[in-house]
Every structure is written in C-alpha cells, then in structure tokens.
Amino acid sequence: MTPRYLSIVTILTAVMALGACNKSDAPSSPLSPSPLPAASGSPSSGATISGVVRLDGASMAGMTVSVAGTSLVAPVDSSGRFSLTAVPSGDIELRFSGGTVDTSLAIAGVTDRDQIQLAVTVDGAASTVTSSQLTSSDRIEVKGAIANLSGACPDLTFTVNGFQAVTNASTRFEDAPCSGVQTGTKVEVKGTRQANGSILAQKVDVDGVGPDVRPEVKLDGTVSGLTGACPDRTFTVLGTTVVTNSATRFEDGTCGTLQNGTRVQVKGTRQSNGSVLASHVDIDTPDVEVKVEGPLSNLGGACPDRTFTVAGTAIVTNSATRFEDGTCATLQAGTPVQVKGTRQPNGSVLATSVDIDIPDPDVKVEGIVSGRSGACPALSFSVNGTTVVTNSATQFEDGLCTTIQNGTSVDVKGTQQPNGTVLAIKIDIDNPDPDVKVEGNVSGRTGACPAVTFSVGSTTVVTDAATRFDDGSCGTLQDGTWVEVKGTRQPNGTVLAAKIDIDNSAPEVKLKGTVAGLGGACPSLTFTVNGSAVVTDSATRYEDGSCSSIQNGTRLEVKGPRQPNGSVLATKVDIDH
Numbered sequence: 001m002t003p004r005y006l007s008i009v010t011i012l013t014a015v016m017a018l019g020a021c022n023k024s025d026a027p028s029s030p031l032s033p034s035p036l037p038a039a040s041g042s043p044s045s046g047a048t049i050s051g052v053v054r055l056d057g058a059s060m061a062g063m064t065v066s067v068a069g070t071s072l073v074a075p076v077d078s079s080g081r082f083s084l085t086a087v088p089s090g091d092i093e094l095r096f097s098g099g100t101v102d103t104s105l106a107i108a109g110v111t112d113r114d115q116i117q118l119a120v121t122v123d124g125a126a127s128t129v130t131s132s133q134l135t136s137s138d139r140i141e142v143k144g145a146i147a148n149l150s151g152a153c154p155d156l157t158f159t160v161n162g163f164q165a166v167t168n169a170s171t172r173f174e175d176a177p178c179s180g181v182q183t184g185t186k187v188e189v190k191g192t193r194q195a196n197g198s199i200l201a202q203k204v205d206v207d208g209v210g211p212d213v214r215p216e217v218k219l220d221g222t223v224s225g226l227t228g229a230c231p232d233r234t235f236t237v238l239g240t241t242v243v244t245n246s247a248t249r250f251e252d253g254t255c256g257t258l259q260n261g262t263r264v265q266v267k268g269t270r271q272s273n274g275s276v277l278a279s280h281v282d283i284d285t286p287d288v289e290v291k292v293e294g295p296l297s298n299l300g301g302a303c304p305d306r307t308f309t310v311a312g313t314a315i316v317t318n319s320a321t322r323f324e325d326g327t328c329a330t331l332q333a334g335t336p337v338q339v340k341g342t343r344q345p346n347g348s349v350l351a352t353s354v355d356i357d358i359p360d361p362d363v364k365v366e367g368i369v370s371g372r373s374g375a376c377p378a379l380s381f382s383v384n385g386t387t388v389v390t391n392s393a394t395q396f397e398d399g400l401c402t403t404i405q406n407g408t409s410v411d412v413k414g415t416q417q418p419n420g421t422v423l424a425i426k427i428d429i430d431n432p433d434p435d436v437k438v439e440g441n442v443s444g445r446t447g448a449c450p451a452v453t454f455s456v457g458s459t460t461v462v463t464d465a466a467t468r469f470d471d472g473s474c475g476t477l478q479d480g481t482w483v484e485v486k487g488t489r490q491p492n493g494t495v496l497a498a499k500i501d502i503d504n505s506a507p508e509v510k511l512k513g514t515v516a517g518l519g520g521a522c523p524s525l526t527f528t529v530n531g532s533a534v535v536t537d538s539a540t541r542y543e544d545g546s547c548s549s550i551q552n553g554t555r556l557e558v559k560g561p562r563q564p565n566g567s568v569l570a571t572k573v574d575i576d577h
Helices: none
Strands: 007-013 045-055 062-068 073-075 081-087 090-098 100-112 117-123 129-136 137-151 155-160 163-166 172-174 188-195 198-205 216-222 224-229 232-237 242-243 249-251 264-268 276-284 292-303 305-310 312-314 322-324 336-343 349-356 363-375 378-383 386-389 395-397 409-416 422-430 436-448 453-454 461-462 466-468 482-489 495-503 506-519 524-530 532-535 540-544 556-559 574-577
Touching: 045 232, 073 081, 100 117, 137 163, 188 216, 216 232, 216 242, 216 276, 224 378, 224 540, 276 532, 292 312, 436 461, 461 482, 506 532
Parallel strands: 045 117, 163 198, 172 198, 242 276, 249 276, 312 349, 322 349, 386 422, 395 422, 461 495, 466 495, 540 574
Antiparallel strands: 007 100, 045 081, 062 073, 062 090, 090 100, 117 129, 129 137, 137 155, 137 188, 155 163, 188 198, 216 264, 224 232, 232 242, 264 276, 292 305, 292 336, 305 312, 336 349, 363 378, 363 409, 378 386, 409 422, 436 453, 436 482, 453 461, 482 495, 506 524, 506 556, 524 532, 556 574
16 A cells, blocks of 8 residues: 555535534544544455544434445444445545535545545534544544643644644644644644654644634834844834744835834734734835936945935835846946835935946947956957956856957947947857767766766767757756767867757656665765666756655655666656655
8 A cells, every 4th residue: 555645625514503402512522542443454446445423413323424426335333433445546525424414525646455544523513524633554644733732843742632743853834833833723733653653743734823822913003123133123113012033924025124114014923021923014115106317326335235326316225126237236336227216214215126227339349359358257358459348247148258268259349438448238259160060978977067078979078168058958968868069179189069959858757656775965866766766966856845855765756767777867856745
C-alpha cells in the first residue's frame, strides 16, 4: 500500500429541525484515540474504507454510508461501525444518510488495495462533521483543539483529540507561525505515527485561535514615535503603542514604508503591557500625488536611499521606488527626471516613480577600439580618434562591457561632453560571423560557468561570459548533451564559442515513487526512484519544497531526460507532502 495523505472536506448540510426529545442533553464528546474498527482483508481490487460514526442527539437506526456515483452502500450498525469494500480508485465522496443526517466527506486520491480507517462525529443539531482522524499506512491527520502544550518553538509537544503530537524544525506551519500555537488553538495536524504512538507533525494548519487569546484590537490613525528596524518596529497610533514582528502582514506598502506621519489601520491583539502586537497593518497611501520634473541637483545618499532636489523640491527614494528608462545608479547631477510621489510631513516628496529622461544620442561613431583603459563599468577608449567613456548606465548589445577589448569593432551612440569626449549611451558590439561550426554530444566537461571546457567530437570548445546560449544555459551543459557550437578558432586549436544551441529533444522520462540511496549535497544530489538513478543539478526546479526537502523515504515525482549512462537528469521534482 502506498503511503499518502487523505484530503478531507466537510460539507454543511441543511437538516430538518429536531424536537427537544430527539436531542440529548449531554454534550458530544470528542473522538478519542481508541483503535478504529479494523478493515476486512483487502479485496482482489479496490480499496477498503471502514470506521465508526458517533451521533449527538440522533438515532443510528437506518443510517447508511455510500459512495456517491456507485452502487456501493453499507449499513451503520448500532455501535456506529461500518465497512465498505471494492471502493474504486480516484477522488470519492462518502455520503452518510438516514433519519435527520445527510453529510458528505470527500476523500482525494484513493488507490487500489488501500485500507482507510475513519472516525467521524456528527452533531445532531447542526449535522456537521465536527472531528476526524484519517490514517493511511503510517501517515495520519488529526483535527481539534490543542491541549497539554509544552516545550518551546520549534520543539513543541501537545495533544489533539487525545493524540500526542510533536513538532521540530522541519514542521511547516500554515496561517500562523509556530509561536501562534497556544492552548485551545484549533489545528489540523498531518504527520507520521512514531513507534511510541505519538505523531511527528510534518504540517500544522492553524484554524482560528483558542479561547485564551485576547480579542482583536483595531486602531486607525497616524504613526508617531517610530523606532526600531524592520521587521521589529515600535510606534504609537492614537496614544497606543504598536509593535510589529516578522509575522505582521502589510497591505499597500511594506514595513519600510512606515514613516512618522504615515496613516495606518492596525489590527492586532492587546498584550499584557498594554501594547498591541500588530497582525495586520494597512498603510493608507494618500490619493494626492505630487509630480515634479527637471534636472536633479544636490544628489546624496546611496542606492536605494537617495536624496536630491528637483525644481526646488527635496526628493527621497527607497527600496520601493520604481525607475523607468534607467536605474537608481543612473541618477547623476544634471540628469533630467520626472518624479511622482507623495508629500511627506517634512515637505519632501517620497518618490514612488522616477522617470529618467535619457536624451537622444547626438553623436554616433563606429570603428575599432584602441587605447582601452579603466575597469567595467567605467571604461575609456578611442574609436577613430574619438575618446569614448562608459558608465553604469551604458547599454551593451551583442556583448558585455567585458567584451570591449582593443581590436573590437563597435558602433557607439552617445552625447558629447564639455571636454570633447563621448559619453556612451549604447554600444553595439560587432561580433564577426563564426568561422567554425561543430555539433555533437558534449564529453569531458570541466570548469565552472561561465568558463567551461568540453569536447565535441575531436574539437575542444571553451566558453566565457560572452558566450550566448539558446534553449538552455551554461548550467544545462552536461556530458551527453547534444549541442551545436558556433565560434572562432583560437591559436591553440580550440574553439571559443560565440553561441551554443542546446538540443532538448531527448524524450522526457517521468518517475513517481519514494527516494532511496540518497547521496551528494544540494544542488547536486543522486538517488533512486523505483530502481532508476536520478541526478539533480543547479537547473533542477522544485515544487512544494526545495532540494533540502529530499530525504530517503520522501515521495516525489521526477521529470527529466534519460542520460547516456541510463540515469535521469531531473529538470523538475514535485515533492508530495
């Protein structure tokens, strides 16, 4: 039987009103971890689903459990037990019906020969599924309120519906951090049964808060007295001290957007010292936008936090400022800009957008580079007797700044400077047509990207930072990869690759199963899935986890091409939690 999780959906159903005589005065008790009814031996095909139903205030008489869309139906005996066999594979819906009860459970991913045990409590007043435990092999789900909480994050111990659960650094929390788990908090725990009977939690979904958590506080006003550094800020709103932490969510801004005078709406819980721990901060961005344009002056600070003046108005930028037609580093004294932003209490404008006006080039020069000096991005060289200089705003086509060498053919567009030099706005690098073409399988790959050496047939190929790749990247190159190389023959007989086309036509292999024989270190792992060797590299993509999530026993699906040595090079790994 394949270990997996079951997905359960509880559906509220309309019920006819019950008379007081049909409703027990005794409160319904939660399900205890007593053994569930054992399922009968697996049939020749199909799954077996068995369990126990407990009703609060309704009779078991005439109740049945059926599989929607099939003829499968089983009676519920007087003790609430039932058993269904030959249940078809796939996503199914169990229907509990009889008397005033009409409730459904959706179970996803049932497979042939599974044995599934359920425990369900139905509230006769509202006819809802109020608690459940699902087990499949050594996996288990438990829902309920936390009790007997002990330990410190990430290592907690608590009970849910009588089951003891433990967490560790690998446990994932949803809808709240580990610190949000408190006595009385309602949770859904998914994990594996341990030898001592406890559940090692792999995932904890936090559903609401327990009765001991203080009610939510709402504050709407202006920030003052701001101190601290993100994510741990402290400020005052309407005379109340507010604190934030890494769990605080921000809307219409970030923690860094907070400034004295910023208008906010805070939601959080009152702490014992009277402050409010913010769970949510909604930043009110004023509708009134300020626009100023002109050449900038008085440039100060360092990216992303720059200060400058435009048309007599002080401008500040931060990490949230957007730049158009340039970057923060493009800003220079005298650069024409159009700034949009919001007026701050001190009269400055916090820039939300800076549009850099790059003038049309008034000089064009082409020819061969000579007299190259300086270091990227600040180069100086001559083209046909004209001195050309570059900076961080210079754009390069068909190459990089480092591609510029004495003898390189270039087409320069820029602006004439007062000293007679040309400040290059754009440089087109003229790469001569490659004089060598080779194709075949890569072998003998050595080096590290971008400087890789390999052989194609009897030809040695080398790459550098200027090599362009189609249908892949430098990291895609592996022994056995089919490539077409275009480049220039070097004096030592090697080919310096200008362009490499990677052939990804190898058929894709899909493997699904459990990891075994794990070796290596991220990103370069080796393991087997259903007897097939799998390797990962820096180009492998992961879903529902990361490279470090892979352990012996992890269930996953691998996609990738078969390599000449029979292994599968994983392009994608989907981790099944």
